[in-house]
Amino acid sequence: MKIQEKPKKKTKVIVLVVLGQFLLIGAILFFVYLSAPRLEAPLNGAVIREDFVQFKFSGAEMILVDDNEDFSSPKMLNVSDLSSIGIGMKPGKYYWKAVGNVESFTRSFVIDSNVGLELNKNESKLKNVGNVETNVTKEYQGTLGGLVILDVGVEYNVNMTNETIYRGEQNG
Amino acid sequence: MDKKFILFLIVFMSMSLMVPSVCALGVTPGRNTLDFSPNLEREFTASILNTESKAFSVVLSVEGDLASYVSVSEDKINFLADEKSKNIVYSLKLPKGLSPGLHKADIAITDVPSGSLGSGVSITTTVSVITQLYVYVPYPGKYLEGRGDIVNKGTSAVFYIPVISRGEEKIDEAYCTIGIYNGETKLGTVESNRISIEKGERKELNAEWIGEPGKYKAVISLIYDGKIETIEKEFNLGLENVDVLGVSVNEFKLGDVAKIKILVQNKESGEITSAEASMKIYGSDTNEKVADIKSEKYNIPAKSNKELNMYWDTEKVDLGQYGSNLKINYEDKFIEKNLKIDVKEDSMTFTGVGFVVASGTGGKMSLVTILVIVIGFLVLVNLVWLIWWMRKKKSGKK
16 A cells, blocks of 8 residues: 555656646746737738838837847837837838847838839929839830939939830839 | 800819829839749739829839739729829739749839820820839859948948848858948958858848048958859948937917927038928827928028928827928938927927937847746756656665
């Protein structure tokens, strides 16, 4: 009878130890989860069509944003006492995380490029009204030729000629 | 009298119709990029933007070496004045194989001036915007593509060289040496960190050079597993020549037109002509644009400050905080500032918001790191416990 009781006791101890470890992991993770900053917006994988991003979070001291997943050259926003911050950004894919007591998980979002061209009433000025550097070509009587590379918001004087199409495409 | 009035009305309306309008068109995204996969079939969506809120038509066409693999859902789209955007869908059906490198399709969206379709009248001057489709086919062996981004930090230049492995094989070691030139004179060389890059992976090399203010040329030699690619880029070192000293609004009451004063400093020894301020204002809860305002064009005399004024109608504006992006355009250049706007019943205040280049994360651990440490610690404790238990068992047997 005594010989059977010993292994039973040992098994009980092992089960208790394993359970205790699970509980410990759970408690630590729960504590870390509670103290980690929360990321609300932009959502993971969000596609943003404005070149302005509104970051929403809680429990963060700073926000780190990078176009590399490994955050090798991050840009930082100090956000102590804030729960949201808006900032103008160039088109591209970005990764972001918040730093508080610990670092949060990483999320990514994309700012879509927008190619926009405006020809004024007198057909004398072209303007890049998009959010990316735009390569403008001129199509005249079936012939296509490079004209100018326009930075965002920049105007360019053109000569008024009929049957001309000014074509804009994302540069680079 | 009535007949005269009607005649005047007809003439006025005819003249109004003859006045040329602004021709503006936008498309987003400007580019979709994907890696080649044999027989891949995929649909893409792009939005055509009616930036001038007018009724117009566009025609669509596809060009480029991938044109025969792309089909567009519609070839003509009509916009009503109140339609801000319309989506187009285009589908791609790739062949079994393509030659290595970049392959493109351009989906051109062309504004059609009224009266130029179907009436035999030729197209007058117009604009066209393109949404591009880029398909990358891997090169045989090792191939690294890089570009040079240079950040002027006043007394130093920081080089960020994003690199993408576009070959079929992994790159074991990649780094770059950067030669700094003033004219033909070489001033020095800096070297970046060394990294390995998997097939299709994007990573970044970086280096820093400290120097005097001035205009320089960087010759970036990208070295990877015995191959060298060279990129040349000019850059400026030193402080910006134009700066925003302050943004303010005086005597404001919510509902009024707010006069926003931007104090701009010209640090150059020559006059700046046609400086223009523009500001996009966004809601604090959404990315929705609330206002898009701009100033007149101003000349700023050498080594002096000038106030650039903009007006924001706050009749439909609520109390609260707003985000904004301020841009000062001058002589083909621009500077940008991000500002937080706090709108109260009788005041409007602006606070600067901006990114700084971070050198680290303050030594804070990530959730994953903590999880790894906890699990590692428990594995270690269990191992120690197991070894102790086995030894005890062995000694018990003896």
